[in-house]
Amino acid sequence: MTVPAIELHDVTRRYDDGPPALHDTTLSVAPGEAVAILGPSGSGKSTLLNLIAGxxxxxGGTVTVDGVRVDKLNETGSARYRRAKIGMVFQxxxxxDDLTVIDxxxxxxxLSGVTRSAARLRAAELLDALGVARHAAAYPGRLSGGERQRVAVARALMNRPTLLLADEPTGALDTASGEEVKRLFNDLHADGQTIVLVTHDLPLAESCATRTIRLVDGRVVADDVRAVTTGRGR
Structure with missing residues (x-):
């Protein structure tokens, strides 16, 4: 039986005496799924992503990722878990800025103890695969928004994560750069990468996600799945 990539059971997150940011949420994500989390501001999207990331x-409740009880980890264990299991892409x-693209x-x-030579070889392969190898020696400030997001994705994939988490990956991009990133996420998913992305970009969700989860006031109000075929993993 396949172990779920993500499994949340009756998860609640409260920050004060008000309504919970996330309320009694139960969901399971299979390996190879691409899931978009949608909802208005304050609906619990970022809270859900942060819980999955440790x-x-x-x-209350339990959070399990690739067989790891994330909710039971201490600070050191959480850091090790993220290095081993999670790649994160931010808006x-x-x-x-003071490091080159490849650095x-x-x-x-x-940070995971990989030798410099092995790490640079892996980085060069990723930059080439993502179409930004020519910028390896450049500094991020000289790149376009779309190129910088491709570099960020390369960094997120560096340790071959079980799960790629993306928080509004097209939110800071112009239309053309957003289309580049959309195609990139499609390619990653076609290669078998499990992806969870938080987005307000409906075309991104419709293009890249095989499942859409809608949150309102910390509750899952819709969970829509469509069929998908995936290939190899990165």
């Missing part, structure tokens, strides 16, 4: 802990790229990409591998 950046936050639930007030504003979060690249280090940004190799950073997660170096």
């Amino acid at each position: 950046l936050d802990r639930p007030s 504003f790229f979060n690249l280090l 940004n990409v190799v950073l997660p591998a170096q």
